[in-house]
Amino acid sequence: MRYLPLTSTDRTDMLSVIGASSIDDLFVDVPEAARLDGPIRDLPMHASEMAVERHMTALARQNMVAGEVPFFLGAGAYRHHVPASVDHLIQRGEFLTAYTPYQPEIAQGTLQMLFEFQTQVARLLGTDVANASMYDGSTACWEAIGMARRITRRGKAILSGGLHPHYVSVAKTMAKYTGDVLDTALPVLDAETDIDALIAKIDGDTSCVVVQYPDILGRIADLTPLADACHASKALLIAVVTEPVALGAIRAPGEMDADIVVGEGQSLGVGLQFGGPYVGLFGCKEKYVRQMPGRLCGETVDANGQRGFVLTLSTREQHIRREKATSNICTNSGLCALAFSIHMTLLGEAGLRRLAAINHAGACRAADRLAKVPGVTVVNDTFFNEFTLDLGREARPIVRDLADRGVLAGVSLGRLYPGEDALANGLVVAVTETTTQDDVEALATALQEALA
Amino acid sequence: MSINASGWKPTAPVKGENGVPTFTGNKALMLEEPLIFEIGSTETTGVDFAEGDVAGSRLGDLTRKAPIGLPGLSEQETVRHYTRLSRQNYAIDLGLFPLGSCTMKHNPRLNEKMARLPGFADVHPLQPVHTVQGALGVINELAVWLITLTGMYGVAMSPKAGAHGELCGILAIKAALEKRGEGHRKVVLVPESAHGTNPATAAFAGFAVEDIPATPDGRVDTAALKARLGPDVAAVMITNPNTCGLFERDLKEISDAVHAAGGYVYCDGANFNAIVGRVRPGDLGVDAMHINLHKTFSTPHGGGGPGSGPVVLSEALAPFGPLPFTARMADGHIQLIEEETAGDDHPDTFGRMVAFHGQMGMFTRALTYILSHGADGLKQVAEDAVLNANYVLRSLEDVLDAPFAGAGPCMHEAIFSDKGFAAGFSTIDAAKALIDEGFHPMTMYFPLVVHGAMLVEPTETESRAALDQFIGALRSVAERAKAGDPSLKTAPHFAPRARLDETLAARKPVLTWKPPVAPQAEAAE
Numbered sequence: 001m002r003y004l005p006l007t008s009t010d011r012t013d014m015l016s017v018i019g020a021s022s023i024d025d026l027f028v029d030v031p032e033a034a035r036l037d038g039p040i041r042d043l044p045m046h047a048s049e050m051a052v053e054r055h056m057t058a059l060a061r062q063n064m065v066a067g068e069v070p071f072f073l074g075a076g077a078y079r080h081h082v083p084a085s086v087d088h089l090i091q092r093g094e095f096l097t098a099y100t101p102y103q104p105e106i107a108q109g110t111l112q113m114l115f116e117f118q119t120q121v122a123r124l125l126g127t128d129v130a131n132a133s134m135y136d137g138s139t140a141c142w143e144a145i146g147m148a149r150r151i152t153r154r155g156k157a158i159l160s161g162g163l164h165p166h167y168v169s170v171a172k173t174m175a176k177y178t179g180d181v182l183d184t185a186l187p188v189l190d191a192e193t194d195i196d197a198l199i200a201k202i203d204g205d206t207s208c209v210v211v212q213y214p215d216i217l218g219r220i221a222d223l224t225p226l227a228d229a230c231h232a233s234k235a236l237l238i239a240v241v242t243e244p245v246a247l248g249a250i251r252a253p254g255e256m257d258a259d260i261v262v263g264e265g266q267s268l269g270v271g272l273q274f275g276g277p278y279v280g281l282f283g284c285k286e287k288y289v290r291q292m293p294g295r296l297c298g299e300t301v302d303a304n305g306q307r308g309f310v311l312t313l314s315t316r317e318q319h320i321r322r323e324k325a326t327s328n329i330c331t332n333s334g335l336c337a338l339a340f341s342i343h344m345t346l347l348g349e350a351g352l353r354r355l356a357a358i359n360h361a362g363a364c365r366a367a368d369r370l371a372k373v374p375g376v377t378v379v380n381d382t383f384f385n386e387f388t389l390d391l392g393r394e395a396r397p398i399v400r401d402l403a404d405r406g407v408l409a410g411v412s413l414g415r416l417y418p419g420e421d422a423l424a425n426g427l428v429v430a431v432t433e434t435t436t437q438d439d440v441e442a443l444a445t446a447l448q449e450a451l452a
Numbered sequence: 453m454s455i456n457a458s459g460w461k462p463t464a465p466v467k468g469e470n471g472v473p474t475f476t477g478n479k480a481l482m483l484e485e486p487l488i489f490e491i492g493s494t495e496t497t498g499v500d501f502a503e504g505d506v507a508g509s510r511l512g513d514l515t516r517k518a519p520i521g522l523p524g525l526s527e528q529e530t531v532r533h534y535t536r537l538s539r540q541n542y543a544i545d546l547g548l549f550p551l552g553s554c555t556m557k558h559n560p561r562l563n564e565k566m567a568r569l570p571g572f573a574d575v576h577p578l579q580p581v582h583t584v585q586g587a588l589g590v591i592n593e594l595a596v597w598l599i600t601l602t603g604m605y606g607v608a609m610s611p612k613a614g615a616h617g618e619l620c621g622i623l624a625i626k627a628a629l630e631k632r633g634e635g636h637r638k639v640v641l642v643p644e645s646a647h648g649t650n651p652a653t654a655a656f657a658g659f660a661v662e663d664i665p666a667t668p669d670g671r672v673d674t675a676a677l678k679a680r681l682g683p684d685v686a687a688v689m690i691t692n693p694n695t696c697g698l699f700e701r702d703l704k705e706i707s708d709a710v711h712a713a714g715g716y717v718y719c720d721g722a723n724f725n726a727i728v729g730r731v732r733p734g735d736l737g738v739d740a741m742h743i744n745l746h747k748t749f750s751t752p753h754g755g756g757g758p759g760s761g762p763v764v765l766s767e768a769l770a771p772f773g774p775l776p777f778t779a780r781m782a783d784g785h786i787q788l789i790e791e792e793t794a795g796d797d798h799p800d801t802f803g804r805m806v807a808f809h810g811q812m813g814m815f816t817r818a819l820t821y822i823l824s825h826g827a828d829g830l831k832q833v834a835e836d837a838v839l840n841a842n843y844v845l846r847s848l849e850d851v852l853d854a855p856f857a858g859a860g861p862c863m864h865e866a867i868f869s870d871k872g873f874a875a876g877f878s879t880i881d882a883a884k885a886l887i888d889e890g891f892h893p894m895t896m897y898f899p900l901v902v903h904g905a906m907l908v909e910p911t912e913t914e915s916r917a918a919l920d921q922f923i924g925a926l927r928s929v930a931e932r933a934k935a936g937d938p939s940l941k942t943a944p945h946f947a948p949r950a951r952l953d954e955t956l957a958a959r960k961p962v963l964t965w966k967p968p969v970a971p972q973a974e975a976a977e
Contacts, residue, residue, distance in 0.1 A: 001828075003913055004833065005913065006840075011839060013916075014843045017843060017846060018839075019846070020842070023835050026835075026842055027699075035730065036732065036831075042600060043827035046824060046829040047823055052820055055823060056819070056823075059572075059593075060566075060570070061571055062585045063572070063586040065570045065571055066576055067570060073578055076808075079576070083498070092534075092535065095754065097545045098542065098544075098754070102896075103883070103892060104949065105884070105947040105948065106541065108540035108541070112540070113534070115965070116487055122964050123520050124522065135613060138806055138807035139612065139616070167807060170804055173804055221514075247516070247520075248516070248520075250515065250516055252516070272575060273573055275577030275807070275809045275810065277612070277758035277811045277813050277814060296963055298958070299962040299963075300957035302950040302952045302953070303942070304950050308949040310954050312957040313958055315958070319649075322661075328619060329616075330613070330614070330615045330648070330649050331613045331615070331756055331759050333757045334755035335758060344522060345498075345523070345524065345530050346525065346530050347522075348496050350495050351499045351524055353516075354501050357506035358501060363510075380510070381512075382512040383510050384511070387510075400580050403583050408576070419792070433501070
C-alpha cells in the first residue's frame with residue numbers, strides 16, 4: 001500500500017470532517033446485496049516492490065527475446081535500434097504523467113510536440129496534413145475506410161491482396177456493423193503486386209481502394225496509375241505503410257497522389273512490445289481535413305500575441321457531436337507519438353535516408369544469401385527490407401523448428417493465412433540495421449538443416 | 453515574429469512579465485523553445501551509423517528523389533529541445549491533477565521498469581506461441597484479475613482504449629442479437645450524463661441513439677427508462693459510478709428490466725476505480741463493461757495516451773467477444789486463440805478488432821500495479837478515492853454550489869457549479885485562476901447536465917496535506933469569482949502562455965509548420 005499516503009489518523013479525521021462514522025457510510029448507495037465484505041477471496045494480498053519484481057521477472061524470462069537471437073520477424077512490426085535518449089526523454093515525468101492537453105496554457109510541451117509530430121508525419125507520408133496519431137496502423141486503416149465512405153457517400157471498399165491480413169480482419173469486423181461492402185483478395189505468391197487487378201475492379205460504387213506499400217510480401221509498386229484510376233471514378237486511394245523507414249528510400253504515397261495515407265509508426269522509437277502500444281499515423285489531403293478522425297493540434301496566438309498551440313477542430317469530435325461525430329475516438333497514442341517524433345528528430349532527413357539505405361542493402365544481401373539455400377526461392381522482384389521466401393514445403397513447422405534451434409526465422413504465411421494452401425510455403429523475412437551478417441548466416445544454416 | 457537564419461527567435465528584446473525585457477525571450481529557468489523546423493537542418497543527425505557501401509538494387513523505379521524536409525538535431529540539441537518542452541507541461545509528477553472523469557493518479561515507477569524488461573518489451577507479436585509463454589502469461593494473469601474483480605465470465609483484452617472497448621462491447625451485443633435472430637433491435641438508450649463516446653459508439657455500430665433523462669438528484673430516471681424498453685431496444689449504455697460522481701442505486705433493477713425486455717446492459721466502466729474491491733458489476737446484472745486500465749490500474753497518460761480498454765463480458769456475451777484471446781490449457785501452457793485456433797470451439801466470435809494482441813505494455817504496468825496492491829490494497833484504493841472526494845466536497849460546499857451534495861455521498865469525484873459567481877464570471881475563469889495557484893484545473897463544463905460544471909477528482913494517491921492546499925486554493929478562487937475580481941478574467945498570469953485564441957485556431961487551421969515567406973517574395977506576389 002506504499003502508493004496510498006493517507007494514515008489511519010487521516011482517515012478518521014477526514015471522516016469526521018465529512019460527518020460520517022465509517023467508510024461504509026460513503027457507500028450507502030450501493031445496494032446491500034451488491035456489497036462485498038472483506039477482500040475478494042482467491043486473490044493474493046498486497047506485495048512488496050521486491051516480490052512483485054521477482055514475479056514479473058520470472059514471467060519475462062519465459063520468453064525468447066528478439067535481441068538475444070538471430071531475428072527476422074516483420075509483417076507489420078519491426079525491430080529497429082532505438083537511441084538511448086528516446087526512452088530517457090519520454091520518461092521525463094512532465095511528458096510521461098501529463099494528461100490530454102485540455103488546458104493549453106500549461107500543456108505547451110505536449111502541444112508543440114504534437115504540432116511537430118504532425119508536420120514530420122505529413123512530410124514523411126507526402127500528405128498536406130496529418131493528425132496527432134491513432135491507436136495503431138490497423139485501426140487507422142479502418143478509420144480511413146470510414147472517412148472515404150463519408151467523403152464519397154459510397155460504401156464499397158476494394159482491399160488489395162497485399163494488405164496485411166490482420167488489417168483486413170479488422171476492416172471485415174467493422175464492416176459487418178457499418179454496412180460497408182469489402183471486396184478482398186489474397187496475395188498471389190508468383191505475381192509482382194495486384195495493381196492492375198485492383199484498377200479493373202473500380203466502378204461507380206467504389207468508395208476507396210486500399211493498398212499496402214510495401215505490401216505484406218514486401219513488394220513495392222508505383223501507385224500513380226492506381227491513383228489516376230481511382231480519381232477517374234471519383235473514388236479515393238488509401239495507402240497503408242506498415243514500415244515507415246521505407247519512406248526514407250522510396251517515394252511517398254502522397255507524392256503519388258494518394259488521398260489518405262495511414263501507417264504504423266512503431267518502427268521509430270516505440271519497439272516491438274509484443275504488439276502494443278503502437279502509434280497509428282494518419283495523413284490526408286487538406287480538403288478532407290474536416291472528415292479526418294482523431295485529435296488535431298493547431299497553431300494560434302495567446303492574449304499577448306505569442307505563438308502557442310491548442311487542440312483544434314474539435315467540432316468533429318465525440319464530446320461535441322455525440323452520435324454525429326466523425327468517429328468515437330477520444331484519445332491518441334501521445335507517448336508513442338512522442339517517442340516517434342524524438343527518434344525522427346535524432347535521425348533527421350540525413351539519418352533516415354542512411355538508415356533506410358542500410359536496411360535495404362542488408363535485405364538485398366540476405367535475399368541473395370538465402371536464395372542459395374537448396375529448395376529456397378526468393379519470391380520478390382522488388383522489396384525494401386522485407387521479402388518472401390518460397391520454401392517448397394509448409395513453412396509453419398519450419399519456423400517452429402528453427403525457433404527450437406535458437407533462430408526466430410520470420411513470419412510464415414501459414415500463421416497469417418491459416419487454411420490457404422497456396423500460401424502455406426511462404427516465409428516473410430525482415431532484415432533491419434539490427435541484423436548482422438552472422439545472423440543471416442545462422443538463418444541460412446538452420447534453414448538448410450531444417451529443409452534437408 | 454521573424455525568424456533569423458540560425459533559428460533564434462525573437463530578434464529583438466521582448467518584455468517580460470513585469471516589464472523587464474530579455475533579448476532571448478527566456479525568463480531565467482523558463483526557456484522559450486523554437487520548433488525543430490526552425491533550429492534543425494536536413495544535414496544534421498544525432499545518430500551514427502556503420503560505414504560501408506549501401507547501394508540499393510531492388511527498389512524498382514521508386515527510389516526517392518525529392519527531399520522529405522525533415523530537420524535533424526544532434527543528440528544534445530535533441531535532449532535540450534525536449535527537456536525544455538517538457539518544462540512547459542503540467543503533470544501528475546508536479547502536483548495534484550483533479551480532472552474529474554479522467555482519473556490522474558500517481559504512476560509508480562516499478563510499472564515502468566517492469567514494462568521495459570526485454571522479455572516483455574522486445575518480443576514480436578507473431579513469434580511462435582511456445583516462445584512467448586511469459587508474455588501470454590501476463591495477459592492471462594491480468595485477465596483472471598479483471599474477471600474476478602468484476603464478477604464477470606470472460607474478458608476481451610485487445611481493445612486499445614476505453615472508447616475502443618465500448619465499440620467492442622456494442623459489437624458483442626450486436627452479434628448476440630443477430631445470433632438470436634433479433635437484428636431488428638436498433639435502439640440504444642443512453643442516459644444524458646453519459647460520456648460523449650457512448651452515443652458516438654452506438655451510432656458507429658449502426659444503432660439509433662435515444663437519450664434517457666436524469667432525475668433531479670443526478671441519476672438515471674429509472675421510470676422513464678423502463679417505460680421506453682420494448683422489442684426495438686438492443687441495449688442500455690449506462691455509466692456507474694456516473695459522470696456526476698454518483699452511484700446508480702437502481703442499476704440492478706434496471707438490468708433486470710432490460711434483460712426481461714430482451715436487451716443487454718453496457719456499463720461504461722471508466723469510473724471503476726471508485727468501487728474496485730467493494731462492488732462487482734457482474735452482481736448488478738451488467739453484460740459488458742470496459743475498464744480503462746490507465747485510470748483504475750495506473751498506466752501513464754503520456755499527454756493523452758496510449759490507453760487500454762479491456763472489456764469484461766457476461767456469460768451471455770462472452771462467446772461473441774473478439775479474437776485473439778488467451779486460454780490456459782490442462783497441461784499449463786497458454787494457448788493463443790486467434791483465427792486459426794478458434795476453429796469449431798469459438799464459432800460466434802465477432803472477429804478481430806486490432807492487428808495484434810492489444811496494449812501489452814499497458815497490461816504489464818496494470819498487472820504490476822495490481823500485484824503491488826493485492827485484493828486488500830485495491831479495496832483500500834476505492835475507499836481512499838471516495839474518502840478524498842467526499843472530503844473535498846464537504847470542505848467546499850459552503851463556498852461553491854454543489855448541486856448534488858444533498859443527494860448522498862459522492863463516489864470518487866465531486867461536482868460543483870458556477871452558480872453564485874458574479875455576473876460575467878464563469879467556470880473557465882476559476883479554472884484559469886487555479887493555474888496561477890500551481891494546480892491543473894478540474895474538468896470544466898462536464899457533465900453537460902450541470903450548468904458551468906466543475907468536476908473534481910482528487911484520486912486516492914493524494915495526501916491530506918495536498919488536498920488541504922488544493923481546497924484552500926479553490927476556496928480562494930471561488931471567493932474571488934463571487935466578488936468579481938477582474939484579475940480572474942485575464943488569468944493565467946504565471947503560465948508559459950496567456951489564454952490562447954482557440955477560435956482563431958479553428959477558423960484558420962494551421963496544422964503543420966510551413967517555412968516563413970521571405971519579405972521580397974511576399975512583395976513580389
